[in-house]
Amino acid sequence: MMEVTFVEIEEFRSTMIHLHRKGMDFLREMIGMDWNEEGLGAIYILENSDTHECTEIAVRTTDRENPELPSVSDLWMVAEFYEREVFDFYGIRFTGHHDLRRLFLRKDWVGHPLRKDYDTSEEINPIRMESEPVEEFSREYDIKDDKELAEKVEKLKILHYDQYTVNIGPQHPATHGVLHFHLSLEGEEVRKVDIHCGYIHRGIEKLCESRTYPQTLAFTDRLDYLSAHQNRHALCMCIENAMGLEVTERVQYIRTIMDELQRIDSHLLMYSCMAMDMGAITGFIYGFREREKILDIMEEVTGGRLIQNYNVIGGVQADITPGFAQKVKEYCNDQKKRIREYYDVFVNNVIFTNRAKGVGVLTRNDAISFGATGGTGRASGWACDVRKRHPYAMYGKVDFKEIIHTGGDSYDRLLVRLEEIMQSIHIIEQLIDNIPEGDFRTKTKPIIKLPEGRFTASVEGSRGEFGVFIESRGDKTPYRMKFRPTGLPLIAAAHKIMKGCKIADLITIGASLDYVIPDIDR
Amino acid sequence: MSFKNTYIGTIVYAVKSLATGMKVTLCEFFTRKVTEHYPENRKTLKISDRHRGVLVMPHDDEGNNKCIACGLCQMTCPNGTISITTKSVTDEETGKSKKVLVEYNYDLGACMFCQLCVNACPKGAIEFSNEFENAVFDRKKLVLKLNK
Amino acid sequence: MTDFNTIIEAIDSSLNSMMPHSAAVLVECILAAVCAIGAYLVFAIIMIYMERKVCAAFQCRVGPDRVGKWGILQVFSDVFKMLIKEIIDIKNSDRILYNLAPFLVVMSSLITFSCLPFARGLQVLDFNIGIFFIMAASSFGILGILLAGWSSNNKFSMIGAIRSGGQMISYELSMGLSILTLVVLSGSMQISELVEDQTRGWFIFRGHIPAVIAFIMYIISGNAETNRAPFDLPEAESELTAGFHTEYSGMGFGLFYVAEFMNMFIIAGIASTIFLGGWAPFYISGLDGFNEAMCWIPGIVWFLGKTFFVIWLLMWIRWTFPRLRIDQVLVLEWKYMVPIGLLNLLIMTICVVMGWTF
Amino acid sequence: MEMKKPVIKSIPYEEFKDNETLEALIAEINKERTNVVLGRLDDLINWGRSNSLWSLTFATSCCGIEFMSVGASRYDFARFGFEVTRNSPRQADLIMCAGTITHKMAPVLKRLYDQMAEPKYVVAVGGCAISGGPFKGSYHVLNGIDKIIPVDVYIPGCPPRPEAILYGMMQLQRKVKVEKFFGGKNKHQQKGYMPDEPIIVTNCPTEQTNGKDE
16 A cells, blocks of 8 residues: 655645755655546655655646646656656646646647546547648646746747757667657767657557556566566566465566576667667677577567566466576576676777767766666666665565666666676576476466455566555456556757767667656656 | 787687687588478467367257357457347247347457457356467458357 | 789780770770678678677677578678668758768779789789878778768768767877878788788788787777777767668668778788788798799688788677777877877888888 | 468468468469469569568658667578668668558659559558557548558558567568569559458547447
């Protein structure tokens, strides 16, 4: 259960400033909510990055025509993007936010989809085939002295027309998916970056509100498909904690091992894509050669290579195959030898070190303020591993080192990932030989209903902290289900560190941040 | 300033790191290739039997299946892939009307292989086979009729 | 050593007997042009096939092997498809320059291709300033790339073209320096004389240390000249989608694709001519029996063997290293390659003057 | 001169799926095919085109990762001649639409398709491209790309295995081998090619009415 303290709008700003000064410097999650009669609002989950204690603050406004809340984007830099998302889905205007535009949907989209009274019929929002009108001006809302909301069109032009603007657009080999950088260039230097996401926004959170709990499990695999197992583990854990369902020791072992295999698979892909983006196609192929071995093990046990569909509420879909332990040990030994090859071919190469060292530096405070968890945060010296902060499954009982580098540049971000592969292998080797006996799945009723209340669970995904928030009103389908995107803080950080770099550096930073776009857009 | 940052030092370090990189690719040039020749190895290709390729309804030799047309699979499917048409038949001895399966349509193009239908089926009438060769030219051919 | 001069004189005399001298010269020119273009295309197809197979071998995969016996016909099917693709004309591009650019690139590589000495006497152009002419002819290929980038009205190709301009012009310098070092060693610039001089020992062995340094510098700047691998910034796949030839489709792109491979062949051809002795057989002074046996292998086999070895070397470099950034490319050239090139030239002249060469 | 059945190395013709559509295409072409020389030329060009289909690197979500592993060393679709994945639509012959197409991405896909040079093909990889897949009921997802561009081959699966993608590419090769190039009707030359009406098996329960027993 999660205790949320509601705050009035008047003292909302002051409590937030007070909390920020008290050390709550990590805005973990911001959840837009529509409580029908009680109005529209947002829940902020804050955490102190040193003592790891969390507080949950919520604020709401009953005015549904033009709801408006004070912005906190000056306290936490990631709030700028979170608030744009809540404005996009709920229509809540944040006063003081210097650039409030829709984050995901098109500029000419009618309505705010996550509101409970949103009409999803095709006539209101048909498939518009002409390309989206580009926004010239940023928009800022401010309260006029006579209390009515005024839209002050800030004269801050996003991209001056006369500049040399280039679209590293939705279809580009190096954007790891469909992300759209709208750059203004000065020769090779990047003057201004404007990142557009939403090209793969599938409205998963709206779909989850009309699906039963077992049906929502399948969506987590398709959020960040490179940490499919961890995402699904988070959702299952959240539902099981809410139901008070105890999972057997064997399932904890299996889930931890499969999580670590999925993490190695994702880090190998991160290394391969970074090598390909920087021109070393051979580095890409070597990374994929090892990754195929993991995919074989995954397919043997779960039936799926990339999307495993393996975690279910109460345990796992099917028991592990007899040869599983043997294959995993074989793979671990082979990977330890092969990783030497990556360092020789790509990482220690003088061309790569010159191109990656000192490029896209993210300081520790910025990383915390952006909430950039995962390898990116640890490369900037911030110990943000959920497995250490809030241990779950077997991570409390397994000894492993949290890799911390302090350089904060693209070079360190890759080193963190490669060393984490070795740590994951170390974890697997401690668990693989003593998987206890027991049944792999505890029986659950066909219709699963969660008790009233708000539940959260968070897991260390492959590229950051993946959180699940469920508000249930006691019936079959969740009232509101929110997934913390691991990629959105990375995009917010990229927005800042990519200013002033060269085009080639932009590609290097993008590859080193290792974001997965469907996880950002949901 | 350490030797590494001097003019000569950078050249020596650069050449050494480039040479190790090339040594690795040279060894790779002569090692055995890992490619699996898919169309040639179709006979010997072993795909894990847990792989979900397409939904099938196994029939015993007289051609009748275990499906009792309860519609549970149609209800649990998240995106409406299965559609069952049934008709009610009055049973001779007991006189009660019993639902009998007429047609079991399954749209392979919309399925997301989440296995909820197989878990929900009380009789175990449907299961996933690992037959993956299903690419077709015509969208209508993806709608399969599972019961004979 | 089979000598093609006799064959050429025979053709010449037979033609002159049949028709007036001017017509004979015309027929000979056409014959030479047809042979050059024919060899040009055949080598292009062999090179594309070799590139795919060698790249696959370096990446522990198999490469094309389903079309024809070992995938030999793969490149022919690429050529057929390329011939039939629709050529899209871009709305407000500079049409004349847009269509001229591919031909400029191909023309420059064709001229330099015809200066290569395939065997004794089997050479289309042989001026007494051969090497200097090759340097000049290969440098107007840059115009083609700049025009392609500028005229196709696409911001990515514009960036790619400007990058290639900066890169290729600066690497002409270090290529010229490394060739100059060898001209100092051999004393003459005529290509056939260069190779004749190497029949008593290849320059890379006779010029010992400065020649090896010149060879490495030549390979690096050759890579940069042909926009390949560590220096493939003009058509950097992952940054500028397809660089300067983004807007070219069909045969326009086909010409660029062939010209890139043929530039690589020419760089390797020149390297094997001035460093590894062109068609001169392997020679160790003193072992006459051994030298005699070496002479039985025809000159053209020697030349092609060495050229394809250097091509394999270039491919090895291509498929190992990531891409450089534009400022690193220029820093490498102006701060490292030019000073070393000048120093190397000085060492070579001292060695030649003092007679320390073999 | 009759057009023969398309042959793919090491897979017999009967073991392929959906041969009826191909036979209909062959019958239609054989009606107009009179000249032997043109027929021979057609076969040669179709052989050339079918063995060198360069795909555009277009991947929006999970199927893109399977598309990458098809290009990597284990499955290696360079064996078939598709090695060079071109980044610019001008030089690509085929769009492999791997992933979900949302309302915001639809105009981008349509624009890419229009920019490609003419003999162009579209392969819909995965449930999302065929019918919207897991997100069929969403307000922002296009239920199947055959609503905006004509699709040649559908590869079901979520995501389809690399071998399934290779099998789909071989189906496309067969379809390319059965095309008339010189004179006469070619599928792509009919302007205003209207994608056929996509069938809906069951209207997806947007207001979730399942659990009818309530």
